Amino acid sequence: MGRKTIRPKNRFEVFKRDNFTCQYCGRKISDNVILHADHIVPVAEGGTSDMHNLVTACQDCNLGKGARLLGSTPDSKAFDVEEQTERISQMKAFSQAQIDMVDEIERQLEAAKEYWWRLTNGSATPDLRSVRMFIKSIGLVEVMDAMDRAVVKTGGDWRYFYATCHHKLRDKKEALNVVVPTVPTRPYYNDSDF
Numbered sequence: 371m372g373r374k375t376i377r378p379k380n381r382f383e384v385f386k387r388d389n390f391t392c393q394y395c396g397r398k399i400s401d402n403v404i405l406h407a408d409h410i411v412p413v414a415e416g417g418t419s420d421m422h423n424l425v426t427a428c429q430d431c432n433l434g435k436g437a438r439l440l441g442s443t444p445d446s447k448a449f450d451v452e453e454q455t456e457r458i459s460q461m462k463a464f465s466q467a468q469i470d471m472v473d474e475i476e477r478q479l480e481a482a483k484e485y486w487w488r489l490t491n492g493s494a495t496p497d498l499r500s501v502r503m504f505i506k507s508i509g510l511v512e513v514m515d516a517m518d519r520a521v522v523k524t525g526g527d528w529r530y531f532y533a534t535c536h537h538k539l540r541d542k543k544e545a546l547n548v549v550v551p552t553v554p555t556r557p558y559y560n561d562s563d564f
């Protein structure tokens with residue numbers, strides 16, 4: 371079962387949402403696995419194929435959960451071809467998702483520059499690499515909040531902006547550490563993934 375019952379578009383939306391990462395073991399498509407969209411509540415128990423009932427799982431984890439695999443015999447030729455075709459599709463979608471993410475971060479960087487420029491009546495952002503890094507790690511909304519604080523507290527001191535972003539990043543990591551022990555083996559992602 372698994373992917374046969376789920377529309378391809380939905381399946382890839384699930385992978386994209388989960389950053390092409392198995393949500394059980396943390397392995398990614400780039401770790402040479404093939405991904406499945408796994409039903410959280412099985413279809414046999416009334417689970418639907420909506421996004422909220424689907425989670426990205428690698429083949430091993432999906433198998434381990436109860437042998438709900440592709441439906442054909444694993445050693446047949448047809449299975450191999452189908453699996454290889456599927457994996458190529460998944461790698462292509464992963465590449466495209468990464469390109470989209472880079473484009474999106476550059477758009478957000480432009481928005482942050484524009485926002486700072488308006489807040490400070492025309493000051494340039496001194497270090498775009500730092501701003502980009504913070505956008506990737508804490509998100510644009512938090513970066514803009516840090517800009518607001520820097521302007522309110524100091525009239526626009528970049529050191530205050532950096533310090534605020536660092537605090538936000540530390541808080542986020544601490545919050546993640548509370549969550550991590552509930553993950554079976556390792557965290558789903560780390561900062562280097564962004």
Ligand SMILES: [Zn+2]
Pocket residue numbers: 392393394395396397427428429430431432
């Ligand atoms: Zn897995």
